[in-house]
Each structure stands twice: as structure tokens, then as C-alpha cells.
Amino acid sequence: MAVLVTGGAGYIGSHTVVELLEASEEVVVVDNLQKGHEKAVVGGKFYHGDLRDEEFLKKVFEENDIEAVIHFAADSLVGESVKDPLKYYNNNVVATLRLLTAMKEHGVSKIVFSSTAATYGEPENIPILETDRTVPTNPYGETKLAIEKALKWADSAYGIKYTALRYFNAAGAHPSGKIGEDHKPESHLIPIILKTALGQMESVSIFGTDYNTPDGTCIRDYIHVTDLAQAHVLALQRLRENGESRIYNLGNGMGFSVKQVVELAREVTGVPFKVVNGPRRPGDPAVLVASSGKIQRELGWQPRFNDLWTIIETAWNWHKNHPDGFGD
Numbered sequence: 001m002a003v004l005v006t007g008g009a010g011y012i013g014s015h016t017v018v019e020l021l022e023a024s025e026e027v028v029v030v031d032n033l034q035k036g037h038e039k040a041v042v043g044g045k046f047y048h049g050d051l052r053d054e055e056f057l058k059k060v061f062e063e064n065d066i067e068a069v070i071h072f073a074a075d076s077l078v079g080e081s082v083k084d085p086l087k088y089y090n091n092n093v094v095a096t097l098r099l100l101t102a103m104k105e106h107g108v109s110k111i112v113f114s115s116t117a118a119t120y121g122e123p124e125n126i127p128i129l130e131t132d133r134t135v136p137t138n139p140y141g142e143t144k145l146a147i148e149k150a151l152k153w154a155d156s157a158y159g160i161k162y163t164a165l166r167y168f169n170a171a172g173a174h175p176s177g178k179i180g181e182d183h184k185p186e187s188h189l190i191p192i193i194l195k196t197a198l199g200q201m202e203s204v205s206i207f208g209t210d211y212n213t214p215d216g217t218c219i220r221d222y223i224h225v226t227d228l229a230q231a232h233v234l235a236l237q238r239l240r241e242n243g244e245s246r247i248y249n250l251g252n253g254m255g256f257s258v259k260q261v262v263e264l265a266r267e268v269t270g271v272p273f274k275v276v277n278g279p280r281r282p283g284d285p286a287v288l289v290a291s292s293g294k295i296q297r298e299l300g301w302q303p304r305f306n307d308l309w310t311i312i313e314t315a316w317n318w319h320k321n322h323p324d325g326f327g328d
Helices: 011-022 054-063 078-083 085-105 139-158 189-197 225-241 258-269 293-299 308-321
Strands: 002-006 026-031 045-048 066-071 110-116 161-167 169-171 204-207 222-224 246-250 275-278
Touching (some): 011 026, 011 066, 011 225, 054 085, 066 225, 078 085, 085 139, 110 139, 139 161, 161 225, 169 225, 169 308, 189 204, 189 258, 189 308, 204 258, 222 308, 225 246, 225 293, 246 293, 258 308
Parallel strands (some): 002 066, 026 045, 066 110, 161 246
8 A cells, every 4th residue: 555645756745755665655756846856756656747637647546556645746935826826726726626536536535735834824823723713815825725625525525534734834954965955946045045155146035124023024933844744644644543634733833033044044054145135025924833732742743853953954964965956
């Protein structure tokens, strides 16, 4: 019995494949390689294709004895989603509906879904609780929330059980240094900082310095990518054990401002890179920090790399040794 990992050549997906293989799981990876890298897939069976291609999906399900799905494949840039919402509904929602249809047709009844804290919008509590209202402030968050709702109804109608994991800023790289974060173009703060420290980018831009936060910059909860990956493996195990659908937050329970991340990265790298201030980006909430108390209680999840220094240090190790990323 195999675990199908969609978007498994992407950043979080590839790290989850590592954790699954280390847990002796049989893994099948699907990725259209628009943003993922085949070199990031360290094992398992790989298929290059798009979830919206029904014949392709049929082939994957018919050629493998798939027991469960871990679903990462999606577009995930907040700013881009505001500029091109239809792209996000097409790639995120339509693709997931095709995937759920294939699961239903082939009798696959377990899925772990990569959701986001962006489903909450402007939070009503800090840290955010799973019971808080969900009012996204951007199309990216709306598409992820739409999928969560589709999962709820698919459970009710077809018995497809799900675990949705809501997290925000994945960061860092695998401790082995073999895989890490490689986006083209890069949009995430920590890799942008590290590329600037390596001289590959001219400066780091801070988008908004007038937020209602202590230093005026956005505050986010950074979680190491390996800890995120391990949470998906635990979620899969829980679905196997009792099958009840659940939603969990994933976070360290503490937030760091953009300026704090910049200063700590200067310490880790020893490089006084250039920083410039810019205007706010549309759709960016001031503070997003997620409580992970529920997943710790129910699944026994505990982050192993929960300090920002270690997160940045593992990322710096990857970028220093792979200045061109995966080189594809």
C-alpha cells in the first residue's frame, strides 16, 4: 500500500517524502514541476503530470495500490493570488476536486491536506485557535478554505476522512543539507535574506513598516520544514488509527517580526546585507501566530527545531552549499 504525495517535488512535499521513506512507507510522488524540482525527490516512484489531467490521475491510481494521499500541490503566493485569483481557484480548487474524484472512484478514503493559517484572515486571537472564525483576506486563503469545506462534504457523502493542517511560514532546510528551499522566483523572506547575504540579490525589501506591531513590521510564526513534514506523517498515522476528520494548527506559538528575522539572519550569516523599506503588500495581515496545542495533545507532535536561530542556520547551510538551488 502506497502513500501518494501530490506536490512532492516542492519544498514541504519533498521534506515530507524524506520523513515517509524514513518511516518505511511506500511513496508515490506526483508533481507538474512548475515550481518543484525532481532532484528534490530523494526516493519513491515519481510521476510528472498535472492533477487537472483526469487521464493522468487515472493512470497513477490504476498503476499503484494507493492507501492514502498527502496533498501539497497548490499555488501559494498571497500577492499573486490577489492579482490573479482565477489562477488560484483553477490550480488549487479545481485540481483538488479532480483529486478527490479520483480518490472516490478508486476507493481511497484518507487524505492529509496542506492548508494554511491564511484561512483565518485577520486573527481574533493571538495565538490563533482552530475554533476561531475563518475570514480570509486574500484569494489564496479563500481557495484553501474552500478545499477544507469540500473535504468536509466529501467526508459526509463518501466517507473520505481528512486531516487539514493549517500552518504559515515554513522555513529552514533538512538537517542533512541534501534538500532545501528553491523557488524561482523566490518570494519567502528567509531565503531572500540568505540569497542577499550570498550576493545573489541586491537587497532585502521590508513590505510595510507601519503595522500595529511593536516595530511596525509584520509578525509571523516560523516553523521548521522538517517539523512540518513530521506532522503530516503523524496525521496520516492518526487517520489509520481512528479515521476521524480533524483540523489542526501548526506553529511554534511565538511570532517574530520581519525586522527581528533580518537582525537574527545578520548574526547567523555574519553578513551586513542591505535592507530597504517598501509599501505594504495587499492581503497581508499584521500578525499571524498559530497555537499548536491541539495537535500536540492529540497527535503527540513536538517541534524539534523550534528556535529561529536553528531554522535560519539550517537554511543558511543549504543555500551556502547549493547557491544555484537544485540547478535545474
